[in-house]
Every structure is written in structure tokens, then in C-alpha cells.
Amino acid sequence: MPALRFLAGPTAFNVIREQGLHSNAFTQLLAASGGPKWLGIAGLDKYLFAEFFKDRQTPLYTFGASSGAWRLACLAQQAPLKAYARLEDYYIDQRYETVPTPQEVSEQVKGIVRGILGETGGREIVNHAYIHSHLIACRAKHINCFSHRLPLATGLAIAAATNLFSRKTLGWHFERVVFSQQLASSPFQQLKDSPSQQAQLTETNMDAVMLATGSIPLVLAPVSQIDGVAAGQYYDGGITDYHFDLPLSHATGLTLYPHFYPHMSPGWFDKSLTWRRAHANYHNALVLAPTAEFVASLPFGKIPDREDFKQLDTAQRIKYWRTSVDLSERLAEEFAEVFAKGNLMERLEHF
Secondary structure, three states: OOOEEEEEOHHHHHHHHHHOOOHHHEEEEEEOOOHHHHHHHHHHHHHHHHHHOOOOOOOEEEEEEOHHHHHHHHHOOOOHHHHHHHHHHHHHOOOOOOOOOHHHHHHHHHHHHHHHHOOOHHHHHHOOOOEEEEEEEEEEOHHHHOOOHHHHHHHHHHHHHHHHHOHHHHHHOEEEEEEEOOOOOOOOOOOOOOOEEEEEOOOOOHHHHHHHHOOOEOOEOOEOOOOOOOOOOEEEHHHOOOOOOOOOOOOOOEEEEEOOOOOOOOOHHHOOOOOOOOOOOHHHEEEEEEOHHHHHHOHHHOOOOOOHHHHOOHHHHHHHHHHHHHHOHHHHHHHHHHHHHOOHHHOEEEO
């Protein structure tokens, strides 16, 4: 049974039918938040980063939140596979033998960030010649500015309640902050679907931005100081952009989206709202997602998630996550085979 699905919006479907599959057709690359779910598609990431985009010279605008931002930070380094291997090692090797405080989790995540970037990663990312990174964090508003558990939990509950009626209310509670090289040509430079701020991504603030984009409320402590933006409480970019629902008026090419699901929940508070799915801009997207059969073949019949920290002991979790990464190489092999044979139309589905 196939392990990988190829799902194309109508514009992307027509472009691929006429021109075939080639890397220069894509000008945007997305990577979603979702905790450790990315481990189930890690092999696909590595093939795309090291092979599919290997000879690229034209701009590729990447947009990522939380662990998705960390994945894309590997792509924008000079040795993406080495960076990705560091991400795997540091991320999988997290150890919490007792229930940790948010501050304790943040300390471990700081180690993950330092591991991903190494000594030169921040400089390489901001100076990359053609990969233009966009990392998302969320600045808390009103009661969500309090980092103590009770007021923050209350603020999150209020945000979830108002979001139930309209996603537009999310802007009352959190502001999206996009850190990038601030290029006028970027399709992510003029986001108007939700209150947004554009900020310069620099070598100096890279560590803080990388920590902030993965700082899940109540799980990690907020990041309060990031060079280049006002002081505040900065949290996980997935709050506003969990799987993305972005109207990109300046997108010139197709969007490639290696994802762990064949569907998208726009924001963090939409995860349980099965009737709310992302639609904006997916007309020109090619979504790569594992099949249900592939997911069923993984240990426990699912891709890794944050509940594994609670349900498994450390040794079991690490083994499970390593096995999932190994098995995800099958996704890369299928993509490589389709790419080499040029027979994508035999597999392409309408999204």
C-alpha cells in the first residue's frame, strides 16, 4: 500500500499536469506546529531539504511555527542534514522523570534550540542567499500576559470560548509576530487575516525567537525579551497559526506543504473543531501527507504526539520516536521514486 499521499489544490493540479514536478515551481514552503508529530514525516523532510531543493538558486520563502519553525531552521543552514540530525537527537532525548514546571521544560528546550543552531546556524539562516525564513511567535494580550497558571489558564479558556464563535476574535487575545529578513517580495509580508506585526530576524535574536515559537502556554514559560520587538509575553506561534490558513496575495508560485495530516486546523484552538478547516491559498498548494495505512504501521498505530510523555516511560518513548523516524524514510523513498519516474499524475489527488 502507498505510504504517501499527494494532494493538490486546483491551481497546483493544473500546473503540475502541464509542467510536471520540479522544485522551482514552488516559491513557498510551510511547516506546521504540532509537537513531536513531525517525527512521523522526518524522512520526507530530509529528502526535500537535502535532495529536492539541493540545486535551487531562486527564492524560497519558508513559513513555520513551533517545531515546524525548528525544522525549517535546519533547511536554511549550510549543512541541513547535520542540523536536522541535531534536531532529532536533542528533541528525542528530552527527559522528564517527574512532572516538570514550565521553567524546567523551557530549560530543556533552550538546549534543543542551541543544538539546532550550533555555533553558526543563526548567522547562516539570516544570511541565506535564497531561503528566506519566517518564524512565528505570538504576543499575549490582556489576561494572557500573566504567566501565573490560574490567570493564564483563565485567559486561554476565554480565548478558546470566543474562538468557538469566530476565529477573528483570536486577535483580541494574541498578536501574530512574524520574524524574517523583512523582504518586500515576501508573500508573508502583508498578512491581514489577523493582527500581525513584522519584525527583523537577526543573529542576535535568533535563539529567543526559536524558543518563543515553541513555548506552548502552560507547558513552557513565556519569552519576555526578544531584541527588536517590545517587551511582552511571547508564546508558541501555533496559537494563531497551527496548520495555517493564510491568504497570500503576493504568492507567485506554488506552495509545498509536507504535513502529518491530509487536513489543516487553522489555529491552536481549532484542533477540536472538526467543522473548521483551513482553506485560504491551498488552491495553489501541493500537500504531502502520510496515508492512513502508513500511520497504522507505526508503533501504537499513530504518529508521535505530546501525550507520549505521559503514557510512556522515557526509554519506551525514545525507542518509539526513533522507530517512527526510521520508518518515515519510506515516505522519502516514495517521493523520490515518483519524482524520478515523472509519474506524479498517477498518484495526484484533488485537495
